Amino acid sequence: MCLAIAGIISEINGDTAKINYGSITKEANLRLFPDLQVGDYVLVHAGFVIQQVSADEGEEIMELDKEIGLHDLY
């Protein structure tokens, strides 16, 4: 129910941060997730950063692949 978009923090000014969504930058509020740094990858919903996103996609894929049996196909 929750359109949350992932982007990268490009600037922090106190309670707000500029988030880069690939070709667009927009501000978000950090009160729900302080202690972030420029370069962190985050989820934004309704104007707030709600969670951090792990950028290591390789790891996620490999774990899931093993559990799902993706490589047992071949």
Add this chain to the structure above:
Amino acid sequence: MTIKDNDKILLAHGSGGRLYHQLVEDVFLPHFQNPMLADLGDSAICPFVGDKLAMTTDSFVVQPLFFPGGNIGELAVCGTVNDLAMSGARPLYLSVGMIIEAGFAVSDLLRIVSAMAEKAAQAGVMIVTGDTKVVGAGQCDGIYINTAGVGVVEPDRDLSKRKMQVGDMIIVSGTLADHGIAVMAARENLALDPPIKSDAAPLNTLAEALLLAAPGIKVMRDPTRGGVATTLNEWAQGSDLGILLNEEAIPVAPEVASACELLGLDPLYVANEGKLLAVVPKEESEAALKALLAHPLGKNAAIIGSMTGEHSGKVYLSTPYGGLRMVDMLTGEQLPRIC
């Protein structure tokens, strides 16, 4: 006593007297220069060669009046020029009717009028007659503009959706949703960085290039309100044919795609003001595409789908994943979603 930049429009500017003439002399004539207008007759007497005239009119009440890439003036000229061009006519002459709110800044009016002049020149049309009324403060939203236009229809041209057939290809002249997102961003005060610019443009020269390269063209339209999805649905409705789009082929600028994602909007339903959509016979589609790509307004042109004999009356889209989804007719404007 001339009108100055920092003046405001007064009720008297609309009542036909001295101030009205000041407005015409200082604002409209210098920008819309042509002999027909300069005559300032009750009607403009305009020569043309041909048998059939195409005529169209449109009123413009967009808010905000100024947005990245343009203003209401651009839309007023391009909208009417494009309606003529999409019918296969060569646009020639425009009229401009304005309803201005008392207190409107002359400097804003000048910006609007010079944008109109620029687009008219780009399109090669002349603004030959007009009318201005001024209403009390609060009685309109700054300015409302109506434009009407006439053009000449080439004798052998007959564009109609009735001519569409199975196998015909659907072409779009460039990226989708630029205008609608630019206006939405301005209206909602969305600080998009970099700002997205409206694509408002007169399409008559582009349409001529297309007609030359693909004389067998069935129908074309500029997909304004409601976007490509609405135009395609209007074409499919009531016919025996269906439309199948290929999602991967649909051109959308990356920043517009991001903005649509942020707002929860589908670019297929967002307005375009400088793009054309055309249905051409399969054997002419490559030539049509080449002609569009070669024109400055046709960068990113693409073949995005075709007419089919299935799911008649409906528009479907094949996703990159092998699935199908229906591209339905919307009731009313698409709204951003968050939930």
Add this chain to the structure above:
Amino acid sequence: MTFTKPEQYRRDPKLVAELQAVINKIAQSEPLKNREVPVTIMEVCGTHTMSIYRYGLKDILPQNVRLISGPGCPVCVTTQSKLEQAIEIASLPDVIFCTFGDMLRVPSARGSLQDAMSEGAHVKMVHSPLEALDIAIANQDKQVVFFAIGFETTIPTTATTIELAREKGVENFSILCAHKTMPQAMRALLSSAVHVDALLCPGHVSAVTGASLFDFVAEELHKPAVVAGFEPADIMSAIAMLLNQIAKGESKLEIAYRRSVHWEGNAYALAVTDRVFEAADADWRGLGMIPDSGLDLRSAYKDMDAAQSFKIYDTHRSEDSACRCGEVLRGEITPDACPLMGDICSPLSPVGACMVSSEGSCAAYYKYGRK
């Protein structure tokens, strides 16, 4: 600075095709192959419904795997009486009523919020409760009311805005609280849902609350559950994980959406929610009253409750008792079996939640399924 979004890979058609092959393999193996009825997976998140529809995923699943939509759209489950309360408040002079775009066109007996706008109500579309607060600060002579709709993902954003309003001493800001929470509604729905085999759990609710919010699905309801993301490959891998569990007779809660979801959630979000709100009973459109499934402002913040400030209360009027959304949502009947379908209940005049959402089961059936 430009970059390729790291989750682009979860949109890769090749990856999706591989996952499709895995799903087919599991679906064609014992014991799934021999089931009499298709495996039924329910998703309870409007954004999952949207993604599945947008990517055409139902078309690429095997015949014996069926996806159905549960009550995951907070807009759709807002009752007509709540909407009428909103419209009444919005229609007051000197009120600026702020709402997410989603709510603008939902119809009630009094029309929609958008209709109210054409009748002179000052309604403003916002993308965040913070915008509503800014509007209050910029318009001291008006009362600004924020229509607080949404589930656990959105609730902390309202709660933070309430605290900010207090910190900044803003006195002309209030909320009309229509927030709802998932677990009680899911329990109410699923405890008697024999036809639902497994649950696709909401990814962003879980990102905020922690996946452990959904422990009860496995432990109490004994159904397999996987927390899924929203990209095509996210949904496909979650489905593969659910099928694996069903094939092995397991019922565990697993996380597929590992880049954003952990067992523990966002502590700040949970804390602010707890400081500002307390659990309350709530009415769900099409489902009736579900205890402890909504929120009320705590007494310290009751001055920001619009209903109390304006003394305009939810009438809680009962809705059409012939509405069978509950059974549709539980997968007990299909949309065409509802006697109200088409004649009485349609997208332009919806009765229950299933028809309000453009991707709800009944709305989808009305658009694509009817002959």
